[in-house]
Amino acid sequence: MGNLSSCFTGSSNTTHDEDVLPDETFTASSSGISGTTTSGKVLFSETSSSGNSGYSFGDNPSFGETIKLGPSGEILERPNLRVFSLAELKSATRNFKPETVLGEGGFGKVYKGWIDEKVAVPSKSGSKLAVAIKKLNSESMQGFEEWQSEVNFLGRLSHPNLVKLLGYCLEDKELLLVYEYLPKGSLENHLFKRISSMEPLSWERRMSIALGVAKGLAFLHCSERQVIYRDFKAANILLDANYDAKLSDFGLAKLGPSGGNSHVTTRIMGTYGYAAPEYVATGHLYVNSDVYGFGVVLLEMLAGLRALDMNRPSGQQNLVDWAKPYLSSKRRLRTIIDPRLEGQYSLKVAFELAQLTEKCLVSNPKARPCMREVVEVLQKIETIEDKQKENTTNSKRSTSANSERSGYHRRFPYHRNGILSQSQ
Numbered sequence: 001m002g003n004l005s006s007c008f009t010g011s012s013n014t015t016h017d018e019d020v021l022p023d024e025t026f027t028a029s030s031s032g033i034s035g036t037t038t039s040g041k042v043l044f045s046e047t048s049s050s051g052n053s054g055y056s057f058g059d060n061p062s063f064g065e066t067i068k069l070g071p072s073g074e075i076l077e078r079p080n081l082r083v084f085s086l087a088e089l090k091s092a093t094r095n096f097k098p099e100t101v102l103g104e105g106g107f108g109k110v111y112k113g114w115i116d117e118k119v120a121v122p123s124k125s126g127s128k129l130a131v132a133i134k135k136l137n138s139e140s141m142q143g144f145e146e147w148q149s150e151v152n153f154l155g156r157l158s159h160p161n162l163v164k165l166l167g168y169c170l171e172d173k174e175l176l177l178v179y180e181y182l183p184k185g186s187l188e189n190h191l192f193k194r195i196s197s198m199e200p201l202s203w204e205r206r207m208s209i210a211l212g213v214a215k216g217l218a219f220l221h222c223s224e225r226q227v228i229y230r231d232f233k234a235a236n237i238l239l240d241a242n243y244d245a246k247l248s249d250f251g252l253a254k255l256g257p258s259g260g261n262s263h264v265t266t267r268i269m270g271t272y273g274y275a276a277p278e279y280v281a282t283g284h285l286y287v288n289s290d291v292y293g294f295g296v297v298l299l300e301m302l303a304g305l306r307a308l309d310m311n312r313p314s315g316q317q318n319l320v321d322w323a324k325p326y327l328s329s330k331r332r333l334r335t336i337i338d339p340r341l342e343g344q345y346s347l348k349v350a351f352e353l354a355q356l357t358e359k360c361l362v363s364n365p366k367a368r369p370c371m372r373e374v375v376e377v378l379q380k381i382e383t384i385e386d387k388q389k390e391n392t393t394n395s396k397r398s399t400s401a402n403s404e405r406s407g408y409h410r411r412f413p414y415h416r417n418g419i420l421s422q423s424q
């Protein structure tokens with residue numbers, strides 16, 4: 001959820017505030033699911049007796065059956081979540097021991113814990129599952145709405161590039177969420193925290209992370225009832241053991257416009273440096289406002305620099321303002337690419353990526369590509385890279401064979417010692 005230290009909240013100059021997903025979700029559904037917590041509070045209430053089973057997002061009557069979206073994503077009819085007791089989560093984290101903290105955002109601290117795995121096979125009972133437990137900080141400006149938003153969205157959306165929410169706890173005013181544990185942590189840590197034990201993320205990994213989260217966003221945007229993520233940033237992208245990327249933190253997620261509207265008007269929330277200019281200026285949130293945030297993260301990965309950094313010289317503190325002009329020239333692009341990536345990419349591919357980044361960052365949300373197009377471009381870039389690798393391997397093979405005969409050496413396609421091959 002928006003990091004409050006760098007997060008902004010404020011009212012838009014419009015009066016139409018739809019930033020109340022939970023109410024929309026629970027009151028408008030044809031038949032909500034019901035559930036109570038151990039503290040007796042009603043979380044999900046029956047809202048109608050229309051006889052339609054299933055609970056829905058917003059005013060969409062009901063998805064009814066489980067909706068499948070593409071081969072890998074689906075919207076579950078109802079959240080399939082476990083209710084945890086506070087005692088269970090205390091014991092999982094050794095009473096929220098500081099040593100178990102994995103990270104912290106605007107909602108509160110996230111702890112690593114171990115819970116009993118509920119398995120079907122009795123002989124396997126007793127095995128423990130690593131989880132991440134997010135606990136509301138009592139001083140946070142966030143609270144029940146953000147918590148409920150995560151339960152509603154993440155509890156029902158299932159996709160390989162979205163983090164899995166396993167359950168929740170609401171007890172004694174404590175709000176907690178329990179997720180699958182992602183061992184490689186956040187993209188933010190990998191890109192910006194100079195930890196000696198951490199290898200810098202390779203070009204290949206950055207590309208696969210970009211494609212992964214692009215697919216996650218495309219899934220949200222292309223669902224029957226569009227979902228706007230609203231807080232796309234490196235800290236909200238988590239990596240599993242294979243560095244596969246997953247979007248986490250649905251605290252600020254919102255349903256997209258309905259009834260032919262192009263945008264929703266809402267309280268302005270998010271994170272400076274990533275939020276789209278039209279949203280910050282007017283409170284008008286478009287599905288494509290997420291595309292802007294995606295462009296900022298692409299730029300961060302390309303440059304290896306944070307979207308905002310007050311420690312940089314003036315004129316360079318805002319990455320987009322500073323680096324955008326460099327994206328349109330192949331020659332100038334080299335100056336802003338993360339030096340840790342030297343030798344790992346071809347300028348041709350980097351330029352393709354720069355052009356995509358530039359398109360995502362245009363001021364007019366309607367002129368930005370949709371996430372499905374972004375996925376296509378990234379897949380095309382992946383294909384170019386695969387071909388280049390293949391060519392390099394083939395040329396190396398033939399070079400070693402030919403060089404013995406003729407001494408011919410094919411030009412290496414990647415830049416060496418910071419000097420880029422013109423052929424790329």
Ligand SMILES: Nc1ncnc2c1ncn2[C@@H]1O[C@H](COP(=O)(O)OP(=O)(O)O)[C@@H](O)[C@H]1O
Nearest residue numbers: 001103104105106107108110132182186235249
């Ligand atoms: N499932 C998880 N596995 C590992 N680390 C996590 C997990 N969830 C969160 N974290 C860590 O905690 C940080 C804050 O989590 P986030 O969900 O963004 O919280 P907030 O809603 O407070 O912003 C992340 O940037 C990451 O470092």
Ligand SMILES: [Mg+2]
Nearest residue numbers: 001105236249
């Ligand atoms: Mg967060």
